[in-house]
Amino acid sequence: MATESDTPEQPLLRIVTPDTTPEEVAAIVAVLAAVASSGEAPAPRRTPEWNRPARLTRETHRHGPGAWRSSGLPR
Template identity: 50%
Template sequence: MTDRSAIPAPKLEIINPDATPEEIAAIVAVLSSLQTTPPPPKPRSLWAARQRRTRAALRPGPGAWRASALPR
């Protein structure tokens, strides 16, 4: 025996007793198509990454000015 209070109330109730199964299916299809999921987040460009704004620590010393233009 099932407890009636545990069964959730229906979210859709057909009031017209003359509704055909095709009409009910059409209504359900339209209502289910209205449910939208949010679009996935847009990936951030690497140009906008915070890591690009930071730079390596300066290392003063002999030849540092020459090494500053060289790739690391």
């Protein structure tokens, strides 16, 4: 039974052109690393509570017993 340590690892990148400069290899590695790291979607931005668009709309006043007291409380 073969384990992962017994099998030789395959190279992730193989340069087939013999006249490739180290700068060109570095550029290729940088591009591939950037593409690989951008696979995840960025986290959605959370709108702060004080800047929420719903705060611009008016709400109806509550009515009934104790309504004046609850009118100052956040919803």
